[in-house]
Amino acid sequence: MAFPNHRLAAFFLAVVAAVTSSAVAAWNVKLEIDNDIPLIHTLRPLLSSAAGHQSRRRNYGGVPCDSWRFAVETNTIRGWATIPASCEEYVGNYMLGGHYRRDSRVVVDEAIAYAEKLKAAGNGKEVWVFDVDETTLSNLPYYAEHGFGAEPYDRAAFGAYVEEASAPALRETKRLYDKLKEMGIKPVILTGRREDKREATAKNLAAVGYTGYHKLLLKPQDAKVHSVEFKSGERKKLEDAAYVIVGNIGDQWTDLLGEPEGARTFKLPDPMYYVA
Amino acid sequence: MAFPNHRLAAFFLAVVAAVTSSAVAAWNVKLEIDNDIPLIHTLRPLLSSAAGHQSRRRNYGGVPCDSWRFAVETNTIRGWATIPASCEEYVGNYMLGGHYRRDSRVVVDEAIAYAEKLKAAGNGKEVWVFDVDETTLSNLPYYAEHGFGAEPYDRAAFGAYVEEASAPALRETKRLYDKLKEMGIKPVILTGRREDKREATAKNLAAVGYTGYHKLLLKPQDAKVHSVEFKSGERKKLEDAAYVIVGNIGDQWTDLLGEPEGARTFKLPDPMYYVA
Structure with a gap:
C-alpha cells in the first residue's frame, strides 16, 4: 500500500509536537483506520480562546461552516483562495471523521448503479473520465499538514509533494475504476496537473493500483487556459475521435461543466480548495 | 403577510390529530417562528418501531441521509421520484429545523455580495433570473403535509395547492429580489409551471411582495420539453434581445444548467423533489 512510512512517521511526530507544545491550547488528535490506510493527524491548536469556545458549535465565528460547505459544493461560492479560518476544525473533522x-x-x-444499467456497446469506444487530485488520488496527507485549505495554496510545497508520488488512492474512486475496467469501459485520466508532472503522476497512479487506463491527459506546460476550457476541450477531442463519454467524475465543478460534460457527472466532495 | 389563517388552522388541526391519534407511535411537533411566518407541523408518526429506533441515528435503514442529500444537491443522484422512505424524518428536520x-x-x-461588486451598466438591460417553486415561493406548507417528498408527486393535489396562491415567500430570496430591484437589476421570473397557472402564480407572487418584475415566463401549456431545454431557451431569447443575465437563482439543477446559464448561478437547497 502506497502510504509511505516516512510520511506516517511525520504524522506521528506532528502529533507528539502538538501534544508537547500546546499545554494551554485546545487540540484534537484524530485517528481513522481507513481499511489499510492509517490516517493520523493533529488538528492545529486553536490559539484563540474564542475559537476554542466556539469549536463545539456549528456556527464558528459567524460562518455556519456546514452551510458554507453546501454553497461551495453546489458551485455557488466560487473563486475562494482559502476556507474560512473559523472552519478549519470543521473541515478537518469532515475530512478525517x-x-x-x-x-x-x-x-x-x-x-x-448507473454503470450497471448501461447497455454497453462493447465496441471499445466507451470511456469514463476521471480527474486526479481528490478524485483518483487523495492529497489528504498534504492538506492535513496545511490546515485543510486554511493556508493559501503553496505551489512549491504542493509541487514537491506531487513529485513524491506518495498520495494514497481515494478508495471509493478506486472501487469504481476497477468495476468499470471489468465492464469494458475505458478509464481516461484527465487532470489539470501540467506535463512536467506526468512522470510523478503516472508513477503515483500505478503505485496505488490505477493501471490499464486508456489515456493520461495533462495540461500542456505553458498553456494559459482555465480548467473548464482545457477539460471540456479534451472531452470534445475524445468525442471527435468517436469515443462516448458515459461518465465523468471529479471533485471540482471545473471537471464537470462545459460541453461535452459526458452523459452523467459525479461530483465528489472537496471542501478544501477551489480550482478555477 | 400572505400566510392564510385557514392553512395555519389546518396545521394546528393536524398537530392535534397527531397528538390524539398516535398514543403509541413516535411523533414530533416542530415549531419555528420564521420572522412573521409561523411554521408549525407534525412529522408523520413513524409506525415502524425499527424506524423509530433508528430515527436518532444519521444512517436510517442503510441510507446515510446527509450523504444522500449531498449527492442530490450536487446533481449526482438524478431522476428520483421520492426521497428515501427512511429519510423522511431527516428531511423534515432539515426543512423545519x-x-x-x-x-x-x-x-x-x-x-x-456578488451583485454589490458588479459594475452595473445602468442601461436597464441587466436581468437576474429567478425560478418560482422553492426559489421565490416556498411550498413547504404543502410538502410538510406530504411527507417532505416521501410521497410520489401528486399532480392534482399540487395543482390545487398552486391555485390557492397561498405559498409564502422564501424570505432569503425575497431579500435578494428587493436588493436587486434597488440596484436597477431587473428580475425575470422563469418557471416550469405551465401557462394555466399564470394567474395563480402572478397573484401569489404579488401577495407576498414580488412586484415590479420585468417578465413572468411560464412553460407553454402543451410543450413537450424538459426544463433544461425550456429554461435555457428562454434565457437565450433574453440574450438575443440584448439583455445581460448577470445572475440566475434556482433550487433545481435544471434551472442552472444549459447555455446560457447566466454569469453566475446560485443553487438554493431542495432535498424534497427532483425536476427533470
Missing part, C-alpha cells in the same frame, strides 16, 4: 468517506461512498454507489 | 433557512441564507449572502 468519516463524513468525507461516507459522502464519497454514496457518489460511487450511484456511479456503479 | 433551521438548517434549510441557514443554507439558503449563505446562498443569498453570496448572491448579494
Whole structure:
C-alpha cells in the first residue's frame, strides 16, 4: 500500500509536537483506520480562546461552516483562495471523521448503479473520465499538514509533494475504476496537473493500483487556459475521435461543466480548495 | 403577510390529530417562528418501531441521509421520484429545523455580495433570473403535509395547492429580489409551471411582495420539453434581445444548467423533489 512510512512517521511526530507544545491550547488528535490506510493527524491548536469556545458549535465565528460547505459544493461560492479560518476544525473533522468517506461512498454507489444499467456497446469506444487530485488520488496527507485549505495554496510545497508520488488512492474512486475496467469501459485520466508532472503522476497512479487506463491527459506546460476550457476541450477531442463519454467524475465543478460534460457527472466532495 | 389563517388552522388541526391519534407511535411537533411566518407541523408518526429506533441515528435503514442529500444537491443522484422512505424524518428536520433557512441564507449572502461588486451598466438591460417553486415561493406548507417528498408527486393535489396562491415567500430570496430591484437589476421570473397557472402564480407572487418584475415566463401549456431545454431557451431569447443575465437563482439543477446559464448561478437547497 502506497502510504509511505516516512510520511506516517511525520504524522506521528506532528502529533507528539502538538501534544508537547500546546499545554494551554485546545487540540484534537484524530485517528481513522481507513481499511489499510492509517490516517493520523493533529488538528492545529486553536490559539484563540474564542475559537476554542466556539469549536463545539456549528456556527464558528459567524460562518455556519456546514452551510458554507453546501454553497461551495453546489458551485455557488466560487473563486475562494482559502476556507474560512473559523472552519478549519470543521473541515478537518469532515475530512478525517468519516463524513468525507461516507459522502464519497454514496457518489460511487450511484456511479456503479448507473454503470450497471448501461447497455454497453462493447465496441471499445466507451470511456469514463476521471480527474486526479481528490478524485483518483487523495492529497489528504498534504492538506492535513496545511490546515485543510486554511493556508493559501503553496505551489512549491504542493509541487514537491506531487513529485513524491506518495498520495494514497481515494478508495471509493478506486472501487469504481476497477468495476468499470471489468465492464469494458475505458478509464481516461484527465487532470489539470501540467506535463512536467506526468512522470510523478503516472508513477503515483500505478503505485496505488490505477493501471490499464486508456489515456493520461495533462495540461500542456505553458498553456494559459482555465480548467473548464482545457477539460471540456479534451472531452470534445475524445468525442471527435468517436469515443462516448458515459461518465465523468471529479471533485471540482471545473471537471464537470462545459460541453461535452459526458452523459452523467459525479461530483465528489472537496471542501478544501477551489480550482478555477 | 400572505400566510392564510385557514392553512395555519389546518396545521394546528393536524398537530392535534397527531397528538390524539398516535398514543403509541413516535411523533414530533416542530415549531419555528420564521420572522412573521409561523411554521408549525407534525412529522408523520413513524409506525415502524425499527424506524423509530433508528430515527436518532444519521444512517436510517442503510441510507446515510446527509450523504444522500449531498449527492442530490450536487446533481449526482438524478431522476428520483421520492426521497428515501427512511429519510423522511431527516428531511423534515432539515426543512423545519433551521438548517434549510441557514443554507439558503449563505446562498443569498453570496448572491448579494456578488451583485454589490458588479459594475452595473445602468442601461436597464441587466436581468437576474429567478425560478418560482422553492426559489421565490416556498411550498413547504404543502410538502410538510406530504411527507417532505416521501410521497410520489401528486399532480392534482399540487395543482390545487398552486391555485390557492397561498405559498409564502422564501424570505432569503425575497431579500435578494428587493436588493436587486434597488440596484436597477431587473428580475425575470422563469418557471416550469405551465401557462394555466399564470394567474395563480402572478397573484401569489404579488401577495407576498414580488412586484415590479420585468417578465413572468411560464412553460407553454402543451410543450413537450424538459426544463433544461425550456429554461435555457428562454434565457437565450433574453440574450438575443440584448439583455445581460448577470445572475440566475434556482433550487433545481435544471434551472442552472444549459447555455446560457447566466454569469453566475446560485443553487438554493431542495432535498424534497427532483425536476427533470
